[in-house]
Amino acid sequence: MSYDVFDVIIIGSGIGALVTATQLAVKGASVLVLERYIIPGGSAGYFEREGYKFDVGASMIFGFGQKGTTNLLTRALDAVNISLETIPDQVQIHYHLPNNLDVKVDRNYQTFLENITAYFPDERLGIRRFYDECWKVFNYLNSMDLLSLEEPRYLLRTFLQHPKSCLGLAKYLPVNAGDIARKYIKDPELLRFIDMECYCWSVVPADMTPMINAGMVFSDRHYGGVNYPKGGVGQIALSLVEGLEKAGGKIITSAHVTKILLEKGRAIGVKLASGDVFRASIIVSNATRWDTFGKLLTQEKMLTNENQWQQRYQKSPSFLSLHMGVKSDILTNNTECHHILLEKWEKMAELEGTIFVSIPTLLDPDLAPHGYHIIHAFTPHWLNEWDKLSQSDYEARKEAAADRIITRLEKIFPGLDASLDYLEIGTPRTHRRFLGRSDGTYGPIPRRKLPGLLGMPFNRTAVPGLYCVGDSTFPGQGLNAVAFSGFACAHRIGVDLRLG
Secondary structure, three states: OEEEEEEEEEEOOOHHHHHHHHHHHHOOOOEEEEOOOOOOOHHHOEEEEOOEEEEOOOOOOOOOOOOOOOOHHHHHHHHOOOOOOEEEEOEEEEEEEHHHEEEEEEOOHHHHHHHHHOOOHHHHHHHHHHHHHHHHHHHHHOOOOOOOOOOHHHHHHHHHHOHHHHHHHHHHOOOEHHHHHHHHOOOHHHHHHHHHHHHHHHOOOHHHOEHHHHHHHHHHHHHOOEEEEOOOOHHHHHHHHHHHHHOOOEEEOOOOEEEEEEEOOEEEEEEEOOOOEEEEEEEEEOOOHHHHHHHHOOOOOOOHHHHHHHHHEEEOOEEEEEEEEEEHHHOOOOOOOEEEEOOOHHHOOOOOOOEEEEOHHHOOHHHOOOOEEEEEEEEEEOHHHOOOOOHHHHHHHHHHHHHHHHHHHOOOOOOHHHHEEEEEEEOHHHHHHHHOOHHHOOOEEEOOOOOOOOOOOOOEOOOOOEEEOOOOOOOOOOHHHHHHHHHHHHHHHHHHOOOO
């Protein structure tokens, strides 16, 4: 069955997609979002089990600040007249690292610097200079509207309004965080700490993390701060959907797009697994680059620029996730919400090397039954460790992996195993199945050291009428980053459709 023609059809309902959709709907475009799962949000979604409300992905949320221009989640909700209560987190991460390096990243910048300097007193000046340079990048970003770098009039207008910021950012575009860190810091252990500071959100060390991204994260945690949405991370997507529908847009869940339709080389619609066809002037894919150009498009030959991109970037690992409900008395009164555990530096980027932990009920107790907490622990894993196993082997491997992770976490949370009330284990197969992402990946990472952000593609593709949004586009992974890509994508499409 074929339906009415829309201005824009968006495949998927991750945060980048929903920001694109809401921004276009308020401009007057007719927008349809098609989501394969039963709820929106993708890796920023949620699920409920036995009185627990679990976040699918991490609970560390940037973008809810109340000032500047980098508070992109606040701005996205404001655009559709939706407000969302948030809870500030005083500490971004509590690091538990090799050689008893135990550091808390306090919301207060000076306190954070003092916490690190206590371990590296001889590097006091270098620490200050590195993180101050991150602030320089952040202040450039925070002085201007963050829209499409593909739109010449925007670039000209922004340059005329903020010439210093534009020239400053241009200087940092080809630079990675490791390049700057080594200018100021010599201590190899401190440089490894900077690697972890990058790895915990970029999944690559500092030498491969763009300085612009690092400047945003390392500074915004002290500026707008980390703020958790009341009711869980899933509330962000639900609120954006509410705003989309208020603005006249439409979303259909359980709508699995299997093909992008082309006519004379131009994207003109999509086909669903049900056989239904929807048509639009513009198609936006929130799927990964690998899914978009390897599965949704049926061209016999990969487009040259996409092939080049895939030679520069590879899929990041997926995760093994443990969603746990635990008795609240195992946590001490000074336990922080977010933790990173690593016992050996050389294991940082290996399978099960780094363990990430979120305890969102420390901020919002209503997510769990009274007297219990949620602990979400996750660690990098690859699909090939899990694919093509028999069901019994799959379950046995899950249980063994969970035992290993819980045993390590006992160092931070003694008595964790005995306090378990509920445990759900997710693997890369789980992420592939429910999120529809190739190999369960959470986005692209460089195959080798690249010049900063210069290799990341923008929203337009080589296929006329087809755009991409999300973590496979500039500026990359992270909730605030994909919100940025959503603003940029909507801006570029708005200009192309000549919307007001």
